[in-house]
Amino acid sequence: MVNLADVAHRAHVSKMTVSRVINHPEKVSEEVKAAVLSAIDAVGYQPNRMAQALVNHQNYVIEFLVLEDVVTVEPNYAILLLQIADLLNQRGYTLEISTHIKANKRIDGVIVSGWRADDLPALEALSVPVVLYGESPLDYDMPFVDVDNRQGTALATQHLIRAGYDKIIYVGLTVDLPFAQERERGYLDTMAANHKVSRVYTVDNHSRAAEQLIFNLQTHLPANTGVVCATDRIALGVVRALNRQNGIPEKYGVVGFDGVFIDQITSPQLTTIRQPFAQIAHALVDNLFVQLHNGELGMQRLAPDVIIRDTTRH
Amino acid sequence: MVNLADVAHRAHVSKMTVSRVINHPEKVSEEVKAAVLSAIDAVGYQPNRMAQALVNHQNYVIEFLVLEDVVTVEPNYAILLLQIADLLNQRGYTLEISTHIKANKRIDGVIVSGWRADDLPALEALSVPVVLYGESPLDYDMPFVDVDNRQGTALATQHLIRAGYDKIIYVGLTVDLPFAQERERGYLDTMAANHKVSRVYTVDNHSRAAEQLIFNLQTHLPANTGVVCATDRIALGVVRALNRQNGIPEKYGVVGFDGVFIDQITSPQLTTIRQPFAQIAHALVDNLFVQLHNGELGMQRLAPDVIIRDTTRH
DNA sequence: TTTCGGCGTGTTAACGGTAACATGTTTTTT
């Protein structure tokens, strides 16, 4: 591998000048700069990150902490991971994936997903910048990035209203996490704003649980009912329960939430609120780098997309 | 962060002795070794990987190359990624995720998934060890790790035979990749060994395509037919098509292949051949490290598990 | 008793890069 000295030799300057061309180009005269740049190009020089790390007291490693059980990990992590890794690589950083919080690691920052409330104290105590993926509770002011959950269910509810469904119910999650509360909120607010009566049920995040719920409920579900679901998993179960009578989308409308993978494999294809993963990945990485440069960037809620497919009338 | 000098000072020895205790313990006297170890423990010393990298001319970075389109990435990547990353971390390595082949990167090895035949020349030309995830074609002798695809469909076919299904068909993939050929082979060989007439259909790897195929085929599918599917996606479509008549598992049996995620969200729950991802991750990492130590380790085919659930009789 | 070999430990230099300072040259100021 070529190093600074090789470039320096070829350009007839010292190592330091080459280093300056890269890091403080304004301090080098135009002619020398041009010569050095062409030498860099000619020999294909790439800085050695390890040497930089050593002298700069940095690690160029960002940790992605997955605190959820690996087995239950949602497929969307793969997409998020790939995007984040790519963005970090572009900035000369490397990704380290870990499944438990540990202080004193040689890392420069942490991106956390799948955390629960009781993980937050330990995360706050870390000596490096941290960004959460997912809305943090009000009593912690840790920076986070999330889809705008409230807006998401609001859009879902509005879509069902516009599509002419009469009664609209919400199937939410039994877990008491901020994002779940926000999603419920988006439904409730929209219903109130439209002077409609809201009705909330909750289930565990499994398609079978949702299927069972709807099965038990079916006598209470008149034709022309819309169902806003807190997740695609729930929506999948709801679709299965309602589709037995072939009532979708004419008799019943169903909208999911997340828009990764599950929505692709349902039949009929699921109308859903899609998380903008590319933007989320960008925001997570940007947020971390702003913190690394001593800035501050609090919470970021990103607008979701409505993907209208075949479980609702258009 | 504490460094060698801190430990050395505390143990009243030189930095070199501490380094030796870590890397060549047999060259240090027992008493000094004990003193150094307790000093290391007391100050919580962890070696600086960057400094080691610099002096050892290594990078301590392994690249995970995802050559498949990010959007179509299967959920199982998440699991595999997490496992691989954890294993690498344990060995002091970091994972770098990338989506395109590029020479001259500062990495020590590459794990590749989602490759196509025309990627292989470029991979072979890399100057660092490479392991493929997924069976490689015969004309390349690159090391690979994969589930034993042939054994997988053999087990699926045997299970259907034992469960008493009479006619057994195979729904395979239109793509002409080694793993797909192997899966077909496992079915064909088992049928031949049991003196049964085999019947192979192929579709694209989409549940809707499979659903359509079975729908078109239904007059040719007598009661008591078993279906071996090349993937869980296909199996999902087959189940949807056959379950309309509530014929599963009594009238029809269905077995999938992959056992990640999709099988969890089907109803009824899918009988499937599960890839042993934990072992695959281990094998991929081990294979790479054997190569890094100048060893050689060719192809590794790992035994799959049969997960019997509700789309077949037991 | 002197010499040699081995053992345990310390010293030096190097990996590739950068900050801080030193030096030499040009430009500005008075």
Added chain:
DNA sequence: AAAAAACATGTTACCGTTAACACGCCGAAA
């Protein structure tokens, strides 16, 4: 025209670790 300031480039030392070599000590061989 001399002094000061600004600019461009080079020199030195250091980040944390390790290989290679140097050194001193002890026991075995002569």
